[in-house]
Amino acid sequence: MTWGGILFLVVVGACVALLVISFLYGIARYVRFHLRRVDCPACGHRIPFVSYPGSAHQAELGGWTCSQCGAEIDEMGVDMTPLIDETRRLKDEKFVAGLRQEEGSPLEKVFRDSD
Helix, strand or coil: CCHHHHHHHHHHHHHHHHHHHHHHHHHHHHCEECCCCCECCCCCCECCCEECCCCHHHHHHCCEECCCCCCEECCCCCECHHHHHHHHHHHHHHHHHHHHCCCCCHHHHHHHHHC
């Protein structure tokens, strides 16, 4: 085999290795394996060994949504539902307050300012 053939195999092998690593990273990011088993603090249901995030917040920080009661739990078994509900409520209030302004919605401001 020539040096050109060996170099080609090395480059192709590196590309395949990068694709496999990125695929495995993608799986690891969205599939959680819980080695330390915890129970739902709201209903006592046992968390499954493998879980999938139910929201972007859970995908970023880890967590799980209880299949029995719907509580959002972090990886340590703490119920995060009140905190997440409060965050969603504040986002909704901020959005609605932006629409109620006398000057119009944020999109209307952009169009008016561009004129």
